[in-house]
Each structure stands twice: as structure tokens, then as C-alpha cells.
Amino acid sequence: MRESDFNVGKFFAFLFVLILFLFMLSPLFEEGDGAKIDKNLSDIKNRVSYFHSLKSVKEIERILSDNNDFSKYREITDSAKTVIFGESKDLENGTANLVTSIVLDYRGFDTLGELIVLFISILGLTIILSTLSFAKFEEPSFLQITGVKFVTPFMILVGIYIFLHGHLSPGGGFPAGAIIATATLFSLIGCKFNYRVSNLKFIESNAGFFVILLATLGLYFTGSFFGNYLPTGIVGKLYSSSLILIIYSLVGLKVGAELSVGIKTLYNGEKDDDR
Amino acid sequence: MIFWIFIFIFILSIISSIVSITAKDLLYSVLSLSLLSLLTSILFFILNAPDVAITEAAVGAALTTVIFIFGIRRTEREDK
Amino acid sequence: MNYNLPVLLIAIPILFSFLSLILGSFNKILSKIILISVIIFNIISGICIYNSVLKNGNILTVIGNYLPPFGINLISTYTSISFLILLYIVFLVASLIFVSKNDDRADKISSVLLLYLASSTGILLTGDIFNLFVFIEIFSISNIILISIKDKKLSIKGSLKYLIITSIGASLYLFGIGFLYGILGTLNLSEISLNFDNISYFSKVFIFLFFLGSIMAELEVFPFNFWISDSYAGSKNYVNILLSGLSSIVALYIFIRLFLTVFGYPTFISFSYSLPFNVKTLFLTIFGLSVIVNELAALSSKNVKRILGFSSASSLSLILLSLSTGLKNGVMAAMLIAISVIISKPLLFLSSHQIMKGKGEKNLNSFIDGFRRNPLFSILFIIGVFTLVGFPLTPSFWGKFLLFISATEKISYTTLILVIVVFSITIELFYYFRLMHKLFIKDENIKVEKTKNNFVYIFSGILLASIIIFFSVKPYFTQNIVEKTTEDIFDKSGYIKSCLKSGEIDDR
Numbered sequence: 001m002r003e004s005d006f007n008v009g010k011f012f013a014f015l016f017v018l019i020l021f022l023f024m025l026s027p028l029f030e031e032g033d034g035a036k037i038d039k040n041l042s043d044i045k046n047r048v049s050y051f052h053s054l055k056s057v058k059e060i061e062r063i064l065s066d067n068n069d070f071s072k073y074r075e076i077t078d079s080a081k082t083v084i085f086g087e088s089k090d091l092e093n094g095t096a097n098l099v100t101s102i103v104l105d106y107r108g109f110d111t112l113g114e115l116i117v118l119f120i121s122i123l124g125l126t127i128i129l130s131t132l133s134f135a136k137f138e139e140p141s142f143l144q145i146t147g148v149k150f151v152t153p154f155m156i157l158v159g160i161y162i163f164l165h166g167h168l169s170p171g172g173g174f175p176a177g178a179i180i181a182t183a184t185l186f187s188l189i190g191c192k193f194n195y196r197v198s199n200l201k202f203i204e205s206n207a208g209f210f211v212i213l214l215a216t217l218g219l220y221f222t223g224s225f226f227g228n229y230l231p232t233g234i235v236g237k238l239y240s241s242s243l244i245l246i247i248y249s250l251v252g253l254k255v256g257a258e259l260s261v262g263i264k265t266l267y268n269g270e271k272d273d274d275r
Numbered sequence: 276m277i278f279w280i281f282i283f284i285f286i287l288s289i290i291s292s293i294v295s296i297t298a299k300d301l302l303y304s305v306l307s308l309s310l311l312s313l314l315t316s317i318l319f320f321i322l323n324a325p326d327v328a329i330t331e332a333a334v335g336a337a338l339t340t341v342i343f344i345f346g347i348r349r350t351e352r353e354d355k
Numbered sequence: 356m357n358y359n360l361p362v363l364l365i366a367i368p369i370l371f372s373f374l375s376l377i378l379g380s381f382n383k384i385l386s387k388i389i390l391i392s393v394i395i396f397n398i399i400s401g402i403c404i405y406n407s408v409l410k411n412g413n414i415l416t417v418i419g420n421y422l423p424p425f426g427i428n429l430i431s432t433y434t435s436i437s438f439l440i441l442l443y444i445v446f447l448v449a450s451l452i453f454v455s456k457n458d459d460r461a462d463k464i465s466s467v468l469l470l471y472l473a474s475s476t477g478i479l480l481t482g483d484i485f486n487l488f489v490f491i492e493i494f495s496i497s498n499i500i501l502i503s504i505k506d507k508k509l510s511i512k513g514s515l516k517y518l519i520i521t522s523i524g525a526s527l528y529l530f531g532i533g534f535l536y537g538i539l540g541t542l543n544l545s546e547i548s549l550n551f552d553n554i555s556y557f558s559k560v561f562i563f564l565f566f567l568g569s570i571m572a573e574l575e576v577f578p579f580n581f582w583i584s585d586s587y588a589g590s591k592n593y594v595n596i597l598l599s600g601l602s603s604i605v606a607l608y609i610f611i612r613l614f615l616t617v618f619g620y621p622t623f624i625s626f627s628y629s630l631p632f633n634v635k636t637l638f639l640t641i642f643g644l645s646v647i648v649n650e651l652a653a654l655s656s657k658n659v660k661r662i663l664g665f666s667s668a669s670s671l672s673l674i675l676l677s678l679s680t681g682l683k684n685g686v687m688a689a690m691l692i693a694i695s696v697i698i699s700k701p702l703l704f705l706s707s708h709q710i711m712k713g714k715g716e717k718n719l720n721s722f723i724d725g726f727r728r729n730p731l732f733s734i735l736f737i738i739g740v741f742t743l744v745g746f747p748l749t750p751s752f753w754g755k756f757l758l759f760i761s762a763t764e765k766i767s768y769t770t771l772i773l774v775i776v777v778f779s780i781t782i783e784l785f786y787y788f789r790l791m792h793k794l795f796i797k798d799e800n801i802k803v804e805k806t807k808n809n810f811v812y813i814f815s816g817i818l819l820a821s822i823i824i825f826f827s828v829k830p831y832f833t834q835n836i837v838e839k840t841t842e843d844i845f846d847k848s849g850y851i852k853s854c855l856k857s858g859e860i861d862d863r
Contacts, residue, residue, distance in 0.1 A: 012577070012648070016641075020564060099326045109418045109427045113477075113489030116369060120470050120493060124500035127463050128511075162329070170325035178333035185341060201376065209373040216366055218420070225362040227420035259338060266345040 085236040094232030094241035095167040103172065104244045108226040112215065114174075115251060119208060122262045129265050140190050148190025155183035163252030167241050173248045177255025184260040188267060197264055200257040207254035211247055277321065288314040301347050309340040360400055361416045361429050364439075364476045368393050372469035379462025386462040387454045393469060394450060397476070398443045405436050413853035416480075423482065423854050424543035430482040430854055433843040434611065437836065438604055439479050441694070444822070445600035445701055446472060448815040449593040452705075455811040464504065471497040471597070475605050482854055484535065485542045487609070488528055491573070494605065495521040501594045502586045513586030520579055524572030531565030534558060545854035548617040548847065552629055559630060566613055574606045574675065575668040577645035584656070587664030588717075592708045595660060599667040599700040607674060607693060611844060615678070621845045626681035638679035643775045645672035650782040659707050659717050662786060663700070670696045670743065673779060677758050680772065684761035686844055690837045691754030694826060699742040699751075702819040705812065706736040710794070712806050722793035727803045733794050735816045740787045742823050745780065749827045755780070 083091065095101040103111050140148075162169075163176035187193035221229035233240030291307040291314065298304040312335030319328035371393050379386035408414060408431055416429040450468060458464060470493060477490035495517070503514035532542070538554050539547055551559070572579045587595060619626040628634040649669035653662045674696065677689040707722075709732040714721035726733045745751040755776065762772040826833050843849075 010581075012644075013579070013581075016577075020568060097326075106419060106421055106426055107485075110486055110489050112369075113486065113493060116470060116473075117489070117492050117496065120467065120496050120500070123463055123467060124496065124503075127460055127467070127500060128503055130460065171329050172326065175330045175333040178330070178338050182333070182337045182341075198380065202380075205373040205376040209370065209377070212366060212370045212373070216370070219359050219362075222420050223359070224417045224420045225359065225366065226418055263341065263345075266342060 083235060086234060088235045090232055091235060092232070093228055093244065094235055095244055096236050096240075097167055097169060099170070100167050100172055100244060100248070101241075104247060105228060108215070108247075111251075112211070112226075115208065115211070115254065118255060118258055119204070122258045125262055126265050140192065144190045148186045152183050152187050152190075155186070156180055159183065159252070159256065163248055164238070164245070166248035166252075167244045168236065168238070173251030174255055176252040177257075177259060180252070180256030181259030181263060184256075185263050188263065195260070195264070197261055200261050200264075204254050204257040204261065207250045207257070211250050211254070214243065214247060214250075281318075281321065284314050284318055288318075299353060301352055302344070305340055305343040305347065308343070309336050312336045312339075358414055358416055360404055361414065361431050361480055362418060364397055364400060364404075364480070365429075365473050367396060368469045368473035368476070372466040372473070375466045375469060376462055379465070383461045386465045390450055390465040390468060391454060394443065394447050394472065397472065398440070398447065401436065401440050401443055404431055405440060408433055408436050413849065415482075415853055424541050424546045427486050428482045428543070428854060429480040430850070431480055432850065432853075434840050435479045435608065437840060438608055439476060441697055442475060442479070442601055442604050444818075445596065445604075445697065446475075448701055448705070448819065449596040449600075451811050451815055452593040452596070455809055460504070464501075467497050467500050471501070471601075475601055478605050479608050482544050483542055484544055484547065485532055487544075487612075488525070488532060491528070491609070492525060495525070495573070498598070498602070501597065502590045504594070505589060505591050507589055509585055509589035511589075513582060513584075513589045516582040517586050520572045520582055524569040524579075526569075527565050528569035531562050531569065534562050534565065538562075543854070544612065544617055545851040549851055549855075551618060552620075560632070563618060563630060563634075566618075570606070570609055570613065571641075573602070574610065575602075575649075575671055576641060576675070577648045577672070580645070580649060580652075580665075580668055583664045583668055584652070584661055588658050588660045592704065595663075595704045595708075596701040599664070599704060600697050603667065603671045603674075603700075604693075604697055606671065607678075610675060610678065615844060616847055616850055619681075619847075621847050626845075635679060635681055639676065639771065642672045642676040642679060643771065645669070646676060646775055646779045650779050654782055654786050657718050659711065659719065659722070659790070660704075662790075663703055663707065666743075666783065666786075667696070667700050669779060669783070670700075673776070676772070676775065677754070677761070680758075680761055682761045683841060683845065684757050686841045687837050688754040688757035688761065690840050691750045691757065691833070694833070694837075695742045695745075695749055695751035695754070695823070698819055698823050698826075699739045702735060702739040702816060702823070703743070705816050705819070706732040706739060709806065709808060709812055709816075710736065719790065719793060722790055723796050724798050724801075724803060725794040727797070727805075729806050729808070731808065731813065732816060735820050736794070737791060738820050738823065740791060742827075744783055744787060748830075749823070750833055753830070753833075 085096070093101045093105040095105075159176045159180035162171035162179065163173050166172035166176070184193075184195065188195075215226045218225055218227035218229055221227065228241075228243050230242035230246075233242065239245070288311050291311045295304045295307040295311065298307065312331055316328045316331035316336065319325075319331055371389050375386040375389045378389065404414065413433075414431045415423075416431070417423070417426065418428060419426045422428075450465075453464070453468065474490045474493035474497065478487060478494060481487050481490060499514045499518050499521075502517060503510050535547060536542060538558055539550050541547060541550075575583060587598065590598070615621070615626055618630075619628055646669050649665045649672060653665035653669065656662050656665065670692065674689045674692050677685045677692065679685075710725040710729050711717050711721045712729075742749045742751055745755045758776060759773070762776075
């Protein structure tokens with residue numbers, strides 16, 4: 001008998017899952033409210049942001065220095081002004097796309113984490129696959145070569161457009177990087193365009209380095225990591241919300257380079273390259 | 276009208292997911308998986324989430340399919 | 356002290372992991388230097404934060420210039436920061452061993468190790484439930500990579516098993532977050548723990564079970580422990596140290612934060628849950644079963660690394676068992692056992708590796724005549740075993756003693772706990788003493804050569820052993836730390852107040 005075959009364990013695992021499943025089903029057979037929100041929570045004030053109407057660190061420091069009374073600031077004041085495209089200036093983060101302002105400003109730290117998830121998985125791919133050798137693909141036909149040469153520049157153009165307009169229209173760095181990587185895949189299969197993995201890695205790690213550097217500069221200017229310190233400009237213009245524009249461009253470059261490295265490594269290993 | 280499009284996409288996506296599970300040939304299974312994510316991206320678009328739709332179309336339909344196909348090339352095409 | 360120092364503990368390793376790839380392409384030694392210097396920076400600033408927390412209480416670090424609950428925040432409590440310093444010491448030992456070896460892929464692996472450091476720091480410090488998920492993801496991916504770098508079939512198999520189990524766990528966790536966000540509309544841990552009592556019966560059970568199922572995979576708890584056998588045996592030495600020492604700290608902290616601070620309700624001496632079913636009985640059953648199964652698996656295996664792996668899983672389950680009694684004594688016992696396990700497990704892996712050096716198979720029989728071959732590491736191994744098993748005067752002894760005391764208080768399932776603890780201690784004694792006996796068997800026919808120990812191994816072994824001895828010789832110091840940690844775990848309202856500065860909490 002081998003040691004790794006632990007069949008009793010499988011049996012108990014099944015039993016355990018069954019017990020958990022029964023636990024999950026148990027509320028169905030008892031009287032209760034079901035999956036409803038409680039009365040106290042149906043009022044939006046009792047959910048988030050009841051305790052805070054202050055959002056900025058500097059603002060709270062000012063109030064703390066004046067007096068320690070927070071009770072005045074309890075209520076959610078309707079401070080939202082009407083926003084007009086092309087006219088409103090110096091808004092909170094100046095993006096026209098709401099999703100982008102959440103992804104890169106309110107929860108920028110999470111996006112940084114997701115960036116690192118992608119980075120580390122491609123790194124793991126190159127670490128594991130670097131010792132293997134690969135069989136070659138067959139030669140591309142004439143039709144493939146012509147089609148790819150026609151399509152690829154447009155795909156790269158679309159990718160660049162999407163990450164440059166991440167703060168104005170849907171999209172952003174991640175899908176733009178995926179589109180750029182698809183373009184490089186086409187050029188790899190179609191016309192044997194043999195790009196070097198080491199150059200792409202250089203772009204990738206430099207882009208990641210600058211993203212973190214820009215985020216860390218926030219410590220100096222605003223007093224908190226990932227704070228927005230560049231002028232936000234006029235809503236709806238291309239050169240608005242400068243920090244988000246710069247970070248999204250870097251993210252697009254980084255994701256594109258990363259996924260291209262992954263595809264190249266899966267295509268013919270790292271062996272063609274020196275390192 | 277939009278309701279019937281919804282129902283059509285739902286049925287199509289369920290069929291493609293069943294095909295991707297049951298297909299003996301792994302290539303067919305991967306292709307139907309890619310069809311599934313394309314349909315999901317249309318659903319996201321109808322539900323007013325264009326950001327998610329673009330990402331799903333670019334990543335789910337294009338890139339993961341390619342990675343799966345590279346994986347199938349390294350191993351065997353038939354499921355046992 | 357600057358209140359933004361905790362975020363640098365995460366940002367600096369990430370920054371230098373990119374830099375390590377850039378500079379490592381010129382020279383591999385540069386990336387090794389970067390790795391060690393970043394760890395030293397983290398240790399020094401960790402001690403600074405520790406002192407500050409000791410003086411001023413919990414530190415809130417705001418990220419993105421949005422105060423909680425709008426943005427993401429980090430909270431450094433006494434528990435998290437003292438766990439963090441322990442973690443850095445274990446990490447320093449593992450990375451010193453990594454640096455002492457030659458590897459072609461040193462730049463990439465040191466970059467992975469730096470991200471590992473950043474993610475485990477992030478798990479311990481974060482105050483946001485989705486941010487916790489992101490860091491858990493990075494942590495598990497780096498674990499997968501580190502397990503698989505030995506390039507053997509066994510290691511690839513182990514990492515695949517780990518990949519499957521953690522991805523199931525991560526998806527369950529994501530479902531749980533989705534439910535929670537849909538109902539409460541917030542991702543902030545303090546805000547969730549403030550409002551968790553108000554949501555309805557059905558959703559409470561659902562959310563609780565989703566999180567329980569997801570954390571199980573990370574905790575090496577019994578139904579999900581099948582990945583241990585391959586991933587410990589198939590991975591390198593420093594990876595074993597990281598898996599046994601670091602993963603258990605991180606998993607323990609996630610358990611404490613989620614199931615005691617957020618879902619639990621601390622009263623003066625015990626935790627209670629406002630859930631429809633008896634949570635404590637569920638926990639005690641799962642963890643008790645897990646202790647027994649892991650001990651039996653350790654007893655039945657022949658491979659030394661496998662024995663140590665299963666034994667570390669069983670001691671982690673013992674810690675969780677004593678935590679989930681919910682009593683103050685039980686939590687103190689858990690902290691005492693945790694200190695001894697976290698330091699002695701790396702020591703055991705290190706010394707067993709040095710004792711078995713040069714032997715082809717890493718079986719029980721490769722321990723024969725170990726004392727004459729390598730006397731220093733045999734003594735260190737014996738110190739480690741005594742600490743783990745609970746030899747009198749070590750922290751583990753006091754922990755098990757307190758567990759007995761808490762078991763004899765007024766609870767209905769006292770006898771169950773007693774039986775489990777006695778059972779686990781006897782089995783552990785059996786297989787460790789079998790190993791120690793093998794060390795002193797003399798084979799007169801064969802001439803023994805003394806193995807040469809690398810300087811790094813000697814340094815790190817003696818460092819770990821002296822930390823253990825310090826903790827056991829100075830019981831009042833240990834008691835002070837443990838009592839403060841326990842107080843901090845029970846201080847839920849303090850945690851919430853330090854995050855939402857103006858929130859009102861009704862203490863029960």
C-alpha cells in the first residue's frame with residue numbers, strides 16, 4: 001500500500017461536506033425571516049457611512065485639532081454638486097467612469113494586489129516551465145501571414161486606445177493588456193515574429209516599479225499611501241485625473257507584457273532566449 | 276424583446292457548459308467554454324456592466340482558450 | 356512615529372521584488388542582497404511599531420486618503436504586530452538558508468519570496484475583508500510556486516493538490532464576501548463586526564459556513580489535509596520551514612480575526628456566538644477529529660518530512676481546539692502552544708535535514724547513528740522535540756497545563772477535550788521518541804564520518820534554539836506577552852473604536 005493513498009480520509013471528507021451541506025439546508029426547514037435584510041439595516045443610513053461623513057485625512061485632522069466633537073458630522077450631508085461634462089473642475093478624482101474611480105482610487109490597494117497576483121502567476125509559470133523543452137508549431141500558411149499582418153496593428157491600436165481612455169470610457173488597463181497580448185499571440189503564430197522575452201520582462205518589472213513608486217509618493221504629498229496628489233482637471237477631457245491616467249497606462253503596458261511573456265513561454269519555452 | 280434575447284442566451288450558455296463537461300474531445304470542450312464566456316460577456320453588457328463585459332470577452336474568450344489549447348498540445352487530446 | 360510605517364512593511368517588499376528582477380538580470384548576488392536587506396528593514400520597523408503599539412494602543416493606517424469605512428485601512432494591534440515579529444524571525448531563517456544555496460533561478464525565487472513576505476504582512480495587518488482575500492490569493496500562489504521548485508514529480512503533484520484545495524477555498528471565500536457585501540454594504544471588518552448581529556438568521560448561517568469552509572483549506576484541518584503528504588515531502592528545506600512556521604501563523608491569525616473578532620462576541624471571560632447552532636461544538640468536533648487523524652497519519656508514515664508535516668498540522672489543530680473553547684484560559688493556552696510550535700517546527704525541519712544529510716532516502720533509518728555523525732544538530736533536534744511535546748518549563752508545557760485547567764471548568768464537553776489532548780500527547784511522544792532513539796543506535800561495523808555543517812545552518816539553528824530557551828527560562832516575560840495578546844483578542848470594542856473613531860459600540 002502506498003502512503004499517499006489515504007482512502008479513509010476521502011470518506012471522511014465526503015462525510016464532512018455532507019454535514020456542512022445539511023447545516024446549510026437546516027434554516028430552510030425552520031421558521032424565520034429568510035434571506036431578508038433586517039429592519040434596522042434597510043435604511044441606508046444604518047448601513048455604511050453612518051458614522052462618517054468625512055473622507056479625507058487632512059479634514060479629520062483639522063476637526064480633531066479644533067474640538068473632539070464628531071457628533072455634528074454624523075449625518076450624511078448632501079454635498080454632491082451637479083457635475084457637468086467639460087465644465088466641472090477639481091472634483092474628487094475627476095474620472096468620468098465611475099468604475100475606474102472605484103477601482104483605482106477608492107480601492108487602489110486591492111488593484112495593486114490583483115496586479116501582483118497576475119505578476120506572480122506569470123513568474124511561477126516561467127519558473128516551472130523553464131526546464132522543459134517544447135515541440136515546434138507547424139509553418140503558417142500564406143493566408144495566415146497576410147491576415148495577421150493586416151489585423152495586428154489595429155489590435156495594438158485598440159489596446160492602447162482602451163488603456164488611455166480608461167478614465168473616460170469602459171475598459172481600462174487589464175482588458176487593454178489582454179488585447180495587446182492577443183495581438184502579440186497572433187504575430188507569434190501567424191508571421192513568426194520572434195520577440196525577446198527578456199525585453200518584455202524589463203518593461204513589465206519597470207512598469208510595476210513605477211506604479212508602486214507613484215503610489216508611495218502619495219505618502220509625501222497627501223499623507224497616505226495611494227493618495228491622489230496630481231491635479232484632477234476638467235471632467236470628460238483626455239488629460240484629466242492625471243494620476244489615474246498614468247497608473248492605468250502603466251498597468252496596461254505591464255499586463256500586456258506579462259501575458260505576452262506567458263504566451264511565449266507556453267509556445268516554445270524560455271530556451272530560445274538567453275535567460 | 277430583450278427578455279427573449281436573455282432566455283435565448285441563457286439556454287445557449289447552459290448547452291455550451293454541458294457540452295464542455297461531457298465532450299470526450301478536449302478541444303471541443305475548450306471551444307465551448309470559450310463560447311460560454313462570450314455569451315456571459317453579452318449578458319454582462321445587457322446588465323449595464325460594460326467594464327466587466329470587455330474584460331470577460333478579452334480574457335475569457337480569447338486568452339484562456341489559447342492557454343488551454345497550448346496545454347492540450349503538451350498533453351493528450353482525448354479524455355480518458 | 357509616523358502612522359504610515361505599517362504600509363511600508365507591505366510596499367517596500369513589493370517595490371524591491373520588481374527591483375530584484377531588474378537588478379538580478381545583471382548579477383544574481385544583487386537580488387540575494389536585496390532579499391536580506393528588505394527583511395532586516397522589516398524587522399527593525401516591526402520593532403518600532405511594536406514599541407509604539409505598546410505605548411499608544413492600536414495604530415490605524417489609512418490608504419488612499421479615504422477614511423474607513425470608505426477606503427481600505429490597516430490596523431496594527433498588539434496581536435498582529437507580535438505575530439509579525441515572530442513571522443519575520445522564521446522568514447529570516449528560511450531566507451538565509453535560501454541565500455546560502457546556489458540556484459540558477461535565484462532572482463526569480465527571491466522575488467517570489469519578497470512577495471510572500473509582503474502578502475503575509477498584509478494578511479496580518481489589513482482591516483478590510485476583500486483586501487484580506489487579495490493577500491490570501493498572493494500568499495497561496497507563492498506557496499504553490501515555492502512547493503513546485505524542486506523539479507520532481509512529487510513536488511509538482513503536491514503543488515497541484517495545494518492549488519486545487521486553495522482555489523476551492525478562495526472561491527468559497529469570494530461567495531461569502533459577495534453575500535456580506537450584498538447585505539451589509541460594507542467590506543470593512545470593524546463595520547461588519549458592528550452590524551453582523553443585525554442581519555437575519557438565514558444569511559448569518561450562510562455567511563458563517565462559507566467563511567468556515569474557505570478557511571479550513573488554509574488551516575490544514577483534517578478533511579482538507581491530504582495535500583500535506585506530498586507537498587511537505589516534495590519540497591525544499593527552506594520551503595518546509597516556511598510552510599510549517601509561516602503558514603500556521605497566518606492561518607491562525609485569519610481564524611482569530613474572522614471567527615473571534617468579527618463573528619464572535621467576547622464577554623468578560625469567554626466568547627459567544629449569536630448563531631442558531633452551537634458553533635463551539637462544531638469547532639471542537641472538527642478540530643478534535645483533525646488532531647487525531649493527523650497524529651495517526653504521522654504515526655503511520657515512514658518519511659521523516661511527512662511525519663513532521665503531519666505533526667505540524669496536528670499541533671495547529673490543537674491550537675485551534677484550545678482557541679475555540681472560547682475561554683480566557685483556553686486562548687492563553689493557544690498562544691503559549693503557538694509560540695512553541697512556531698519556533699520549534701522550523702528547528703526540527705532544519706536539524707532533521709542536517710542529520711539526514713548525505714543519505715539517499717529520507718526514511719526513519721537514515722536517522723541511525725545520527726549523534727555520532729552530527730552531534731550539534733542532534734542536540735538541537737532533541738531541544739525541538741522537548742519543546743513541541745511539552746517538557747516541563749517550556750511554553751508548550753504551560754499551555755497544555757492551562758488547557759487542562761480550562762477543560763475542568765464548567766463545560767459539558769470537558770471530558771472530550773481531555774481525552775483528545777491526552778491522546779495527541781501520547782502519540783506525539785511515541786513517534787518523536789522513536790526518532791530520538793534512532794539517533795543513539797550505534798552501528799560498530801561502519802566507520803562514521805562527521806558531516807560538515809554550513810555556517811548559516813549553525814547560526815539559524817542556534818538562533819531558534821536560544822529563542823526557545825529564552826522563552827522557557829523567563830516565564831514571566833512569556834506570561835506578560837501572552838496575557839497582553841489574550842487581552843487584545845478579547846478587546847473587540849477597542850478594535851472597532853480604533854478603526855471607526857466615532858463609532859458607538861454597545862458592550863454586552
